[in-house]
Amino acid sequence: MAKAVNNMGMSIVEPQERMRFLSNHGNIIEVDANVPVTRYYRSGTEMLRMANVYLTEGNHENAFILYMKYMTLFIEKIRSHPEYPKIKAEVKVINKRIKEEIMPTTEKLRAKLLERYQKEYEQFLANKEAEKARELERERQRRATAGGSSSGGSGAHIPTNLHVQIDPSMQPSAPDLGLLDKVVYPSDFPTGTNRAGSGLLLPGDADKEGAKSISKPPSFDRNQKPHYERSDSLLAGSLRTVIIPENTMDVFLQLAQSNTLKNIETCGILAGHLAQNRLFITHIIIPKQQGTPDSCNTMNEEEIFDVQDQQNLITLGWIHTHPSQTAFLSSVDLHTHCSYQMMMPEAIAIVCAPKYKTTGFFILTPDYGLDYIAQCRQTGFHPHPNEPRLYMESQHIQLDAQRKIQVVDLRR
Incomplete structure (x- = not known):
């Protein structure tokens, strides 16, 4: 060739x-x-x-x-x-x-x-x-x-x-x-081309x-795009930009306020649509759930799917509170997010820490953390190594002050 x-x-x-x-x-x-x-x-x-x-x-x-x-x-x-x-x-x-x-x-x-x-x-x-x-x-x-x-x-x-x-x-x-x-x-x-794979x-x-x-696939320069090394990414070498309405976090914190006052976590699903090769978060879906001071479990997943099917939405990640802690991903959070990121490489985890007035936008590191967590078989809270990094701040997000988030609260 x-x-x-x-x-x-x-x-x-x-x-x-x-x-x-x-x-x-x-x-x-x-x-x-x-x-x-x-x-x-x-x-x-x-x-x-x-x-x-x-x-x-x-x-x-x-x-x-x-x-x-x-x-x-x-x-x-x-x-x-x-x-x-x-x-x-x-x-x-x-x-x-x-x-x-x-x-x-x-x-x-x-x-x-x-x-x-x-x-x-x-x-x-x-x-x-x-x-x-x-x-x-x-x-x-x-x-x-x-x-x-x-x-x-x-x-x-x-x-x-x-x-x-x-x-x-x-x-x-x-x-x-x-x-x-x-x-x-x-x-x-002319150079020899090795063809392999099935x-x-x-x-x-x-x-x-x-x-x-x-x-x-030939080698390529990733300098101009967000890094993403996994071969199963849709666009090898890059992540599509995720647009987030700027009011998303404030709206979610209001929805979570009653739980926050009780020191209970609240979680929601981030959903939206694709347009012009960019992903737009348009909805927070709040499922029925059970929370503790350091965890939150969703219930009745089929209700979430029904909402997404009715409004033609795709899953773009999740959002949850740390009522009394800082914004980070715990070992349980890492495993929760792994399933999102495996299905959608651009999926993000937003962590709101109201006590410290901080917000984190995280993904598992594509070159290490995603595979490491996918292969980890431990459950519950358990230690993970600090190096190499298992997660990082998302570099492929963009906040948009002109857009407003919509809410579907299934708890009501």
Whole structure:
């Protein structure tokens, strides 16, 4: 596979290779046996909601990846979950949806993306030929300048107006760098490409090396985006921005005030929607719950799901109080948040500490804490190592004073 780097440091590959890269992204999803199988089915519902938004907005790469993830999860990976035999009815419904809706939509997306990539590839080749012609002309002029005054002979005439007309409308559209890991076009410098990996590939992925041959994602520069190392992130190398209404914390503290006065924690679910590749928290859902001075447990989860289904909301994290302590994540909080962040890499944990008038916006460290907590089998309050860090302040959030949070209080 020919491979090079353009003047922005981006690796470049051919159209079929770009499609294999997208398919590979969609194939990378893992199932943790310790996460209830119902969480994966909720995650699948929200995956489709986001995919449909991307499709409507014309962000076809992101839509393609999410549809592929959905199929990979429910055709292949979910079977490894120990609770899989208990959900046969749901599997039947999902398989029917995949066959009748998701797979045809994904194939149409594949064809549309391939067509676009082919046009960009052809334009790239045309630009490259034009640049070669310009370089030849510059070299001819350099030689003429160097030897023209001393040479009295005559030679073959080389035209000085070499120029290739390029249609401006055909200029390559820059793909989403976070999504494609800076994969754009092919190049001149042949190097061997190792293709490894396996997973669900739709028709059209097969090549000379076999249907399961997948290119390795090239390296890329993360300096301009929030870091996120896990390979199952939607946008490898970055987290989407989460927009939070600025009044969210004040509204929640008012809802929690009666519990706070009794030194009891209160918790709520942060939900919202996707638009223009940003995640907007729009609702706090307060479930029925039982709290203590240092813990809070939700009840009747199906009521939360009903609200989200009715209002087409996706889960974006959770919020809770520390009535008499500072803003931090306890060992129990770390395990609670792990399940949110595994389903949604951008999910945040907001901790309000009214006694100290502080608020923390936290995520598990993607390069260490998330995997560490996912593999920890201890329950209740228990010690964790302080180094490396297990959690950190969120860097991908943005407070918005113009937006107002909405509340659904299921306790009433």
